[in-house]
Amino acid sequence: MNDTRARIYRHIESNPGVHFRELTRALDLATGQVQYHLGRLDRITSESVNGRTHYYAASFDPWERHTIAFLRRETARDILVTLIECEAARPGEVAENLDIARSTLEHHLDGLVEYGIIEKCRRDGRVTLALRRPEATVELLARIDLTAPDRLSDRFTRLLDRLFESS
């Protein structure tokens, strides 16, 4: 395998769910170069979640790929950690605990529920949130680290959510 292509593959393998831009930044490669090699790497898969494309080694199943994508977003990660800690919680409690706008929580829940990471149960007419596969989620959580740009982007969106909600 070509040297650059091998570097790209190794980076994806050790950083599952890495973004395209993060690849160009971390490896100091041009956009076109990364695009070219990604097109020729058959041992990787990609997943587009909420408008951002993530790359993975082929060993992950679709559920793991989606969970990893959310673990790379600070707020979604916080929501998952909250549910790991308290097993089941009402949406209002989660939003309050994390000090986030209700709309921020709901935006993340849309995807988390759609991809089977969190389930919404109705008990006595009230919605309760719980993890679908708690153990597998904990395992992935330990493997995924957040990058500074990921955190910055998530916090800015959170700030806008809050501003729009209170205006």
Add this chain to the structure above:
Amino acid sequence: MKLPSVGGYLGGGTWDIAVVVLSAVAGAVLCGLAVAAYRQRRTRPYLLIALALAALFARPLIALLSGFALVSEPTHHLLEHALDTLFVVLVLGAVYYARTVEKRLDEEGL
């Protein structure tokens, strides 16, 4: 070092250029964050904020063009005031449409 701004309208100082470049870089980062927020939310207020911050980012670019004498001083001033106005209008629009986002959430019973 002799900078190309000498002869332009930026005042010709190294500090002027440095401040404008810093402002452009910071503006680009902020604009990038707003575009990322819009791509996640895909609603009008987020789009308007992204556009407002793009207008803010355009200000130092215009200043640089003026510094290199590619844009005349009167045009530079006119464009800057126009961008200021655009920024304010876009932020006001975002605030106005913010209520629509909230209403949508209310209707979904969340």
